[in-house]
Amino acid sequence: MKRALLGFVVGMTVCLSLTWFAGENPFHVLSVLFKSAFGSWDDLALTLFYTTSLIFTGLSVSIAFHAGLFNIGAEGQLNIATVVTTGVGLFFTFWFPPTHVAVALIYSVASVLAGLLAGGFWGFLPGYFKVKRDAHEVILTMMLNFVAAGLAASFVTNNQNPNSQNPESSPVSPLMSWQPWDPLHKLAPDTPFNISFLFAVAAALILGVLLYKSRWGFEIRSTGLNEEAAQMNSIPAPKVKILAMCLAGLFAGGVALNEIFGAHMKYRLGFSPEYGFIGIAVALLARNHPWAILLSAFLFGALQKGAGDLDLETNAITRDFAKVMQAILILSVSSFSLWKGKKK
Amino acid sequence: MIEELLLSTLRLSTPLVFAALGGLFSERSGVIQIGLEGMMLVGALAAASATTFTGSPWTGVLAGASVGMIWALIYAFFVLKIKADQIISATALNLLAFGLCPFFTKIVFDSTGATPSIPFEQRLGSEFMWMAFALVIITSLLLRYTRFGLWIQFAGESPSALQSAGVSVGLVRSISLACTGALAGLGGASLSISLASSYAPNMTAGRGFMALAALIFGAWRPLPTFAACLLFAFVDAAQIRLQGSATFIPVQVVQILPYLVTIVALVGFFGHQRVPKGLGKHV
Numbered sequence: 041m042k043r044a045l046l047g048f049v050v051g052m053t054v055c056l057s058l059t060w061f062a063g064e065n066p067f068h069v070l071s072v073l074f075k076s077a078f079g080s081w082d083d084l085a086l087t088l089f090y091t092t093s094l095i096f097t098g099l100s101v102s103i104a105f106h107a108g109l110f111n112i113g114a115e116g117q118l119n120i121a122t123v124v125t126t127g128v129g130l131f132f133t134f135w136f137p138p139t140h141v142a143v144a145l146i147y148s149v150a151s152v153l154a155g156l157l158a159g160g161f162w163g164f165l166p167g168y169f170k171v172k173r174d175a176h177e178v179i180l181t182m183m184l185n186f187v188a189a190g191l192a193a194s195f196v197t198n199n200q201n202p203n204s205q206n207p208e209s210s211p212v213s214p215l216m217s218w219q220p221w222d223p224l225h226k227l228a229p230d231t232p233f234n235i236s237f238l239f240a241v242a243a244a245l246i247l248g249v250l251l252y253k254s255r256w257g258f259e260i261r262s263t264g265l266n267e268e269a270a271q272m273n274s275i276p277a278p279k280v281k282i283l284a285m286c287l288a289g290l291f292a293g294g295v296a297l298n299e300i301f302g303a304h305m306k307y308r309l310g311f312s313p314e315y316g317f318i319g320i321a322v323a324l325l326a327r328n329h330p331w332a333i334l335l336s337a338f339l340f341g342a343l344q345k346g347a348g349d350l351d352l353e354t355n356a357i358t359r360d361f362a363k364v365m366q367a368i369l370i371l372s373v374s375s376f377s378l379w380k381g382k383k384k
Numbered sequence: 385m386i387e388e389l390l391l392s393t394l395r396l397s398t399p400l401v402f403a404a405l406g407g408l409f410s411e412r413s414g415v416i417q418i419g420l421e422g423m424m425l426v427g428a429l430a431a432a433s434a435t436t437f438t439g440s441p442w443t444g445v446l447a448g449a450s451v452g453m454i455w456a457l458i459y460a461f462f463v464l465k466i467k468a469d470q471i472i473s474a475t476a477l478n479l480l481a482f483g484l485c486p487f488f489t490k491i492v493f494d495s496t497g498a499t500p501s502i503p504f505e506q507r508l509g510s511e512f513m514w515m516a517f518a519l520v521i522i523t524s525l526l527l528r529y530t531r532f533g534l535w536i537q538f539a540g541e542s543p544s545a546l547q548s549a550g551v552s553v554g555l556v557r558s559i560s561l562a563c564t565g566a567l568a569g570l571g572g573a574s575l576s577i578s579l580a581s582s583y584a585p586n587m588t589a590g591r592g593f594m595a596l597a598a599l600i601f602g603a604w605r606p607l608p609t610f611a612a613c614l615l616f617a618f619v620d621a622a623q624i625r626l627q628g629s630a631t632f633i634p635v636q637v638v639q640i641l642p643y644l645v646t647i648v649a650l651v652g653f654f655g656h657q658r659v660p661k662g663l664g665k666h667v
Binding site for chain 1: 468479490491594636639651652
């Protein structure tokens with residue numbers, strides 16, 4: 041962890057030097073980043089909103105890593121999950137309009153479950169084909185990302201919100217929203233911050249216990265560490281791998297909670313600033329430990345929030361600079377983590 | 385109609401062929417290569433910028449190839465020198481390309497993504513296509529009949545054997561990666577100064593990954609890989625045609641056809657596989 045943090049610091053330094061190259065004052069950039077992420081109560085809440093989604097995708101990437109697979113498909117999985125959640129929600133809204141809050145709550149839970157299952161299925165596909173046909177999971181998940189994006193775009197075209205100029209679906213019934221009873225949302229009512237944050241934290245805590253303390257977690261980790269040895273000890277490695285990918289998809293699908301019923305109630309095309317790819321950086325910085333993911337998701341959530349404001353506060357730096365920072369941090373953190381292995 | 389379709393297949397196959405050949409150099413020498421996408425993207429941007437500045441597409445070709453090569457050498461530094469994880473490093477470099485390109489266009493052209501449009505007479509026509517086809521044959525011969533080709537194959541199949549013969553595996557792999565970068569950069573250049581008239585954000589649209597899929601589908605051999613590229617390009621050409629004519633299918637669904645075919649190719653017809661034995665292994 042110490043080395044990973046050192047890598048983080050070095051990476052940040054490189055990123056800030058790059059902004060100097062673009063004619064900006066690095067200290068100014070740093071202060072904008074900092075102020076934007078933690079400057080006010082609402083800023084912090086928005087940072088935590090990003091953090092929530094990043095916890096989910098970070099967990100998704102890390103559980104696949106634990107089983108020895110590389111899931112760059114979290115983006116597609118969360119897209120499909122969000123589309124299906126919205127779709128099922130819209131189905132209820134139009135055909136069985138909720139009249140009572142309790143019914144609406146059941147509807148929303150059903151929609152979320154459908155979304156999570158869809159995300160799980162989107163993870164199952166590459167897992168299954170990896171095991172059964174030895175197909176390259178990286179290419180498969182990448183292609184599935186594009187397929188998911190295409191499906192999402194056609195979903196939005198078919199369900200375009202008539203009251204909006206933006207490409208987004210019609211909203212689901214407002215009765216289904218969680219915001220009226222959401223205690224976390226009441227803390228920062230002007231932001232999309234919501235109770236999904238608690239679900240994400242709980243998911244990370246539980247996954248941490250399961251991975252390191254349960255037989256099931258042991259099976260996943262030993263499959264990832266040495267598949268042959270695991271199979272010698274009658275751990276069904278292929279099944280474990282498929283299961284891990286299903287779970288990866290399921291966790292990525294958690295983003296739907298945060299996005300739909302927690303906050304926006306509709307599918308907005310391009311809502312994700314590539315949570316799935318940032319999830320890789322999150323998992324890497326946390327060295328795949330679910331508890332550490334909480335912290336690293338917060339760091340990357342802050343970076344994401346801060347980069348959005350760099351767009352406004354500086355001349356040369358755009359929102360895309362977040363990607364540069366993530367990439368450099370992935371490289372420096374993974375290199376520095378390795379350095380430790382060598383010295384030992 | 386059919387003629388037109390075949391012609392556009394050949395044109396669209398060009399970037400894929402370049403990138404897939406690039407991937408071949410890397411993977412046959414034992415280095416996993418999922419970073420083609422990023423190399424293509426920086427190559428496309430470099431080629432379009434250089435052409436815009438000098439007015440000559442050939443400087444664009446040169447710039448695309450050299451920047452792609454530099455990008456690949458950065459990758460080589462991380463995976464061969466530091467021995468960082470190959471898949472993670474390549475993913476990071478892809479991400480870096482996606483972030484740096486808009487950063488660059490903002491500073492140089494003060495635009496949020498695209499470069500200025502290149503006039504038709506400054507663009508290349510079929511030159512890229514012939515170059516790509518020639519390179520398929522050259523690569524095929526190089527691998528089989530030259531000493532360096534054999535070194536590449538040994539670096540990929542049995543690096544320790546190559547090492548004990550007194551040849552530096554790291555050097556062979558670095559040179560292979562340089563070729564990879566140059567080829568993928570050319571693939572990007574063919575996108576931005578031949579198929580299109582400027583660099584546009586995310587213009588590679590997953591072609592780097594499709595090229596890798598074609599390489600796997602083609603069992604890591606030049607000619608079958610070339611055939612796989614043609615197949616994927618044909619689907620792409622058909623898809624573009626369908627978008628124009630068939631209005632009963634939503635455009636977005638038609639657009640995912642190439643990706644679906646890639647998935648089916650990877651999953652469905654993956655019978656007898658010949659993965660380079662030393663792929664991803666350090667000496």
